[in-house]
Amino acid sequence: MADVGRLAGVSPTTVSFVINADGTQTISPATQQRVFDAVEQLGYRPNRAAQNLRTQQTSTIGVITDEIAVEPFAGQVIAGAHDEAWSQGSMLLVVNTMRSRPVIEAAVEDLLDRQVDAIIFASAGTRRVTLPAAVARVPTVLVSCFTAGNTIPCVLPDEVAGGRAATQLLLDAGHTRVAYLTGAPGAWATRGRLRGHREALAAAGLDPREQVVVPGNYHADSGYELTRGLLRTPHLPTGILCGNDRMALGAYLALAEAGLRIPEDVSVVGYDDQDPLVTEIRPPLSTVRLPFYEMGRWAAGRLLSGTTDRLPPRTYLTCPPSPRRSVGPPRIIPVRTPTL
Amino acid sequence: MADVGRLAGVSPTTVSFVINADGTQTISPATQQRVFDAVEQLGYRPNRAAQNLRTQQTSTIGVITDEIAVEPFAGQVIAGAHDEAWSQGSMLLVVNTMRSRPVIEAAVEDLLDRQVDAIIFASAGTRRVTLPAAVARVPTVLVSCFTAGNTIPCVLPDEVAGGRAATQLLLDAGHTRVAYLTGAPGAWATRGRLRGHREALAAAGLDPREQVVVPGNYHADSGYELTRGLLRTPHLPTGILCGNDRMALGAYLALAEAGLRIPEDVSVVGYDDQDPLVTEIRPPLSTVRLPFYEMGRWAAGRLLSGTTDRLPPRTYLTCPPSPRRSVGPPRIIPVRTPTL
DNA sequence: CTGTTAGCGCCTTCAG
DNA sequence: CTGAAGGCGCTAACAG
Numbered sequence: 001m002a003d004v005g006r007l008a009g010v011s012p013t014t015v016s017f018v019i020n021a022d023g024t025q026t027i028s029p030a031t032q033q034r035v036f037d038a039v040e041q042l043g044y045r046p047n048r049a050a051q052n053l054r055t056q057q058t059s060t061i062g063v064i065t066d067e068i069a070v071e072p073f074a075g076q077v078i079a080g081a082h083d084e085a086w087s088q089g090s091m092l093l094v095v096n097t098m099r100s101r102p103v104i105e106a107a108v109e110d111l112l113d114r115q116v117d118a119i120i121f122a123s124a125g126t127r128r129v130t131l132p133a134a135v136a137r138v139p140t141v142l143v144s145c146f147t148a149g150n151t152i153p154c155v156l157p158d159e160v161a162g163g164r165a166a167t168q169l170l171l172d173a174g175h176t177r178v179a180y181l182t183g184a185p186g187a188w189a190t191r192g193r194l195r196g197h198r199e200a201l202a203a204a205g206l207d208p209r210e211q212v213v214v215p216g217n218y219h220a221d222s223g224y225e226l227t228r229g230l231l232r233t234p235h236l237p238t239g240i241l242c243g244n245d246r247m248a249l250g251a252y253l254a255l256a257e258a259g260l261r262i263p264e265d266v267s268v269v270g271y272d273d274q275d276p277l278v279t280e281i282r283p284p285l286s287t288v289r290l291p292f293y294e295m296g297r298w299a300a301g302r303l304l305s306g307t308t309d310r311l312p313p314r315t316y317l318t319c320p321p322s323p324r325r326s327v328g329p330p331r332i333i334p335v336r337t338p339t340l
Numbered sequence: 341m342a343d344v345g346r347l348a349g350v351s352p353t354t355v356s357f358v359i360n361a362d363g364t365q366t367i368s369p370a371t372q373q374r375v376f377d378a379v380e381q382l383g384y385r386p387n388r389a390a391q392n393l394r395t396q397q398t399s400t401i402g403v404i405t406d407e408i409a410v411e412p413f414a415g416q417v418i419a420g421a422h423d424e425a426w427s428q429g430s431m432l433l434v435v436n437t438m439r440s441r442p443v444i445e446a447a448v449e450d451l452l453d454r455q456v457d458a459i460i461f462a463s464a465g466t467r468r469v470t471l472p473a474a475v476a477r478v479p480t481v482l483v484s485c486f487t488a489g490n491t492i493p494c495v496l497p498d499e500v501a502g503g504r505a506a507t508q509l510l511l512d513a514g515h516t517r518v519a520y521l522t523g524a525p526g527a528w529a530t531r532g533r534l535r536g537h538r539e540a541l542a543a544a545g546l547d548p549r550e551q552v553v554v555p556g557n558y559h560a561d562s563g564y565e566l567t568r569g570l571l572r573t574p575h576l577p578t579g580i581l582c583g584n585d586r587m588a589l590g591a592y593l594a595l596a597e598a599g600l601r602i603p604e605d606v607s608v609v610g611y612d613d614q615d616p617l618v619t620e621i622r623p624p625l626s627t628v629r630l631p632f633y634e635m636g637r638w639a640a641g642r643l644l645s646g647t648t649d650r651l652p653p654r655t656y657l658t659c660p661p662s663p664r665r666s667v668g669p670p671r672i673i674p675v676r677t678p679t680l
Numbered sequence: 681c682t683g684t685t686a687g688c689g690c691c692t693t694c695a696g
Numbered sequence: 697c698t699g700a701a702g703g704c705g706c707t708a709a710c711a712g
Contacts, residue, residue, distance in 0.1 A: 001689065011699045016691060026697065048454045049398070050689035052389035053704050060433075069419045069633075071615075075409035082408070082436045086443075091433050091450065093400075096422045103426075110431070114388045220620035246620050253622060256596050275411075277617065280560035280586050282593060293409075341705065351683045356707060366681065390705035393688050 001046070007038040015039075019046065052115060059090040061300060062111035064104065066124040068096045072274050073292060077122045077143050080296025088304050090117070108132045118303035121145065122296070126156055126188045139308040141299040144292075150313035153302075155295045159189050162271065162319030163196020164203075166241055166288045169269050169321055171204045175239035175330045178211055181226045181251065183218040183243030183271075190243065193271065197241065216243050223250025231258050238266065238330035245270035245277050248285055248326075263328030273322045283325035291317040341386070347378035355379075359386065392455060399430040401640060402451035404444065406464040408436045412614050413464045413632060417483050420636025421460055428644050430457070448472045458643035461485065462636070466496055466528045479648040481639040484632075490653035493642075495635045499529050502611065502659030503536020504543075506628045509609050509661055510579035511544045515670045517575065518551055521566045521591065523558040523583030523611075530583065533611065537581065556583050563590025571598050578607065578670035585610035585617050588625055588666075603668030613662045623665035631657040 005012045010031060017025045018035045027035075038044070052058045063081055065074045082092050093116060095107040111119060112134060119135055122143035129145045131152065142154035170178050180197050183190045198208040214229065216222035223242050227250065230236060242248040248270035255266055262268050262283055270278065273289035294317050302308055345352045350371060358367050358375045367375075378384070392398045403421055405414040422432050433456060435447040451459060452474060459475055462483035469485045471492070482494035510518050520537050523530045538548040554569065556562035563582050567590065570576060582588040588610035595606055602608050602623055610618065613629035634657050642648055 012690085013692085013699055014697090017698085020691080028697065031697080045449070045453050047393070047689050049389060049392035049396075050704090051691080053387070053393050053688090053706090054690050054692090056389075056704080058389065067419075068422070069411075069415035071409075071411040071415065075411065075415045078434070079407075079409045079436055082434065086435070091435065091454070093431050094418070094422065094434055095426070095431065096419055109385070113385050114431070220616075221622075224622065246616060249620060253596070256593070276560075276586060280589060282561075282564065352706080353684080353708085354682055357682085360707085368681065371681080387705050390688090391707080393690090393704090394706050394708090396688080 001044070004035065004038045004042055004044050007042060008034040010035060056115065057117050058115045060093050060114070060116045061085055061090055061303060062107075062114070062116035062119045063092050063094045063122065064107050064111070064119065065094065065096055065122045066099050068094065070124045072272055072290060073124045073144075074122060076292035077120075077296035077299075080293035080298075081120055081300040082296075084297045084300035085304065090300075090304060105132045108134050112137055118308075120296070120299045120303065122299075126159075139303050139306070141303055141308060141311075143295045143299050146314065153308055153311035153313060153315070155298050155315045155317060157189070157290050157295070158316035158318050159192025160196040160199070161316075162288050162290075163193035164200040165196070165319060165321040166193070166269050166271055167197045167200035169286050169288075169323060169327055170239035170241060170267060171200060171206075173239070173267060173327050173329055175237075175267060176206060177235065177237045177330075178239040178241055179230055179237040180211070180213045180241045181216050181223055181243055181247055182213060183216060183247070185215045187218075193243070212237060216247055218244050218247060220246045220250035220253075223247030224254045225250070227251040227254035228258075231260075236266070239269070239327070240266060241269045243271060245272045245274040245285060245287055248287070249277060249281060252281060262326050265331055267327040267330070269327060278322070278324065286324045286327040287322050288319045289322050290319055341384070344375065344378045344382055344384050347382060348374040350375065396455065397457050398455045400433050400454070400456045401425055401430055401643060402447075402454070402456035402459045403432050403434045403462065404447050404451070404459065405434065405436055405462045406439050408434065410464045412612055412630060413484075414462060416632035417460075417462045417636035417639075420633035420638075421640040422636075424637045424640035425644065430640075430644060445472045448474050452477055458648075460636070460639045460643065462639075466499075479643050479646065481643055481648060481651075483635045483639050486654065493648055493651035493653060493655070495638050495655045495657060497529075497630050497635070498656035498658050499532025500536040500539070501656075502628045502630075503533035504540040505536070505659060505661040506533070506581055506609050506611055507537045507540035509626050509628075509663055509667055510581060510607060511540060511546075513579070513607060513667050513669055515577075515579035515607060516546060517577045517670070518579040518581055519570055519577040520551070520553045520581045521556050521563055521583055521587055522553060523556060523587070525555045527558075533583070552577060556587055558584050558587060560586045560590035560593075563587030564594045565590070567591040567594035568598075571600075576606070579609070579667070580606060581609045583611060585612045585614040585625060585627055588627070589617060589621060592621060602666050605671055607667040607670070609667060618662070618664065626664045626667040627662050628659045629662050630659055 001012050001015050005015045018027050018032045068074045097103040118139040123145035126144045140152050142152050146154045201208045214226050216226050248268050251268050270285045270287035273287045278285040341352045345355045358372045408414045437443040458479045463485035466484050480492050482492050486494045541548045554566050588608050591608050610625045610627035613627045618625040
């Protein structure tokens with residue numbers, strides 16, 4: 001920097017001023033030009049370590065995640081946070097904890113030592129978490145998880161609206177007898193989606209108690225078994241809503257085995273919009289997308305704008321429907337005689 | 341740090357020495373203890389920004405990746421690099437380029453400004469890349485890609501051995517008539533796998549020219565179509581090897597439609613070991629795993645040990661077979677009459 | 681074995 | 697509109 005100043009015939013101070021032009025200083029255009037030329041000529045780049053030391057900030061966000069290699073999830077959260085951060089000149093320092101408590105604690109300490117400007121904590125599968133107290137020393141936003149007393153602002157998928165949207169996909173096509181093969185009963189997501197499902201049914205003038213709802217576990221197997229169970233029923237529903245895309249895959253298999261076509265004989269809807277699953281199966285699956293990318297982006301955005309103190313305890317982002325070809329009009333006479 | 345020294349009754353220098361005990365200094369145990377006590381009592385933690393400025397290194401590796409949210413790929417590479425880095429006290433600064441040239445250039449500059457100790461450049465799908473010249477300013481390793489003159493050390497999956505392993509899964513079960521539904525013909529991976537396939541065939545005493553090989557494109561659709569093509573053939577092979585797991589999924593669908601069971605009627609082998617696909621479909625798919633995690637880990641390991649100058653231009657990591665239940669003994673009489 | 685001293689490169693009041 | 701000076705927190709010669 002001293003060199004630049006020398007070449008431009010100004011002091012290092014002036015160089016600093018023109019480089020970090022923050023509006024509070026007024027440097028003559030001529031001088032500015034000379035400085036820029038010198039910077040260019042010398043290939044000068046400011047030393048970030050020195051800036052960090054001086055300014056106490058690093059343009060860096062620490063991202064602590066359960067498991068980076070789990071899809072759909074961390075990758076998208078990170079991608080969203082990354083894109084927002086990148087657009088504002090910040091970068092992401094990522095830590096993968098594999099849910100290990102000691103790692104989480106060490107990660108927070110280390111990130112704090114490295115003077116990250118903020119922390120994003122993201123979990124795979126919405127759940128309650130308890131974080132080391134130290135996170136309070138820096139602005140923090142939780143993605144897809146929350147703390148006991150909502151002590152830290154968080155962003156969550158709006159599963160209730162998602163459940164409504166998924167159901168609506170079937171309702172809009174004219175279905176009036178739909179089965180819901182839910183995910184694992186205990187999960188936060190499951191409860192929200194089921195509630196949304198019932199709301200949509202009721203809003204369409206259908207009695208939720210007359211529709212079939214059976215509990216699954218988010219695995220393809222349960223989608224398969226549950227669908228087979230449905231097939232043994234006298235009145236096969238015209239539409240099947242699955243807890244997630246994997247369960248929908250199971251439903252596809254069971255339906256194919258039974259010689260039933262999608263969507264001609266039965267319509268199927270998933271949840272998650274999990275690539276490449278949904279686009280690779282035939283027909284492509286109608287589903288609802290979880291806003292992982294958006295949540296990551298939202299978190300980084302709030303953090304970078306430095307307005308985390310005025311944030312509501314919980315923010316919900318919508319799960320948009322992703323209609324594809326697995327939903328069609330209901331078959332007129334979908335009645336089947338029980339097999340056996 | 342001055343406070344710590346004061347509390348322990350020593351100079352800041354001494355504090356630095358005991359904290360960074362590098363063996364070159366000898367501090368009396370008593371003094372060390374006093375320093376540690378003071379550190380503990382004050383909750384002192386060294387300021388990384390200051391250390392970075394002073395030592396010119398940051399215990400940080402920059403990871404530049406095509407697309408972080410693409411599975412199977414960047415997530416695992418990052419997870420591997422992360423685990424290795426973490427075990428040595430380093431962290432990862434990740435940048436997602438979406439293959440944009442300007443972003444790649446900016447990323448390298450920014451990472452260099454931030455004084456990363458090393459850079460890992462990872463691509464989705466092995467291919468040749470050209471990097472900004474500036475990467476040369478810091479140790480760099482390429483993952484799943486390579487440069488024109490092999491100017492930068494890289495680590496790649498051993499696709500030839502992988503192709504052999506995949507084929508061997510079928511051969512070991514007793515198959516002598518196998519079809520290979522390849523991935524996109526132009527791809528580096530496709531060529532290696534095909535070569536390995538032929539080697540395995542030859543090594544088993546089979547004439548590669550008598551086996552059927554048809555080109556696909558890595559999508560489920562092509563697996564589906566190609567398998568249907570096979571079904572129209574008088575002699576259906578007893579084993580089908582697919583270019584990747586998605587194509588295998590297509591094969592599953594085509595086989596199910598034709599009323600053929602896996603592995604009783606036909607055995608199927610995939611490639612990639614893509615979760616959750618391979619474990620969620622029935623039967624679970626026998627496949628070959630791409631060593632993304634290992635490549636990431638390997639890259640970080642070499643970089644951190646500071647021995648990148650003595651590295652061979654290319655290092656191949658094995659693709660281990662992942663046998664599951666989609667392979668069984670060949671059917672005695674798999675002959676079918678053409679379905680016209 | 682321990683303390684003194686001098687920066688690492690930058691930002692930022694405060695004077696001019 | 698520009699320059700001088702001090703210091704962010706730490707490390708590494710160099711003395712003692």
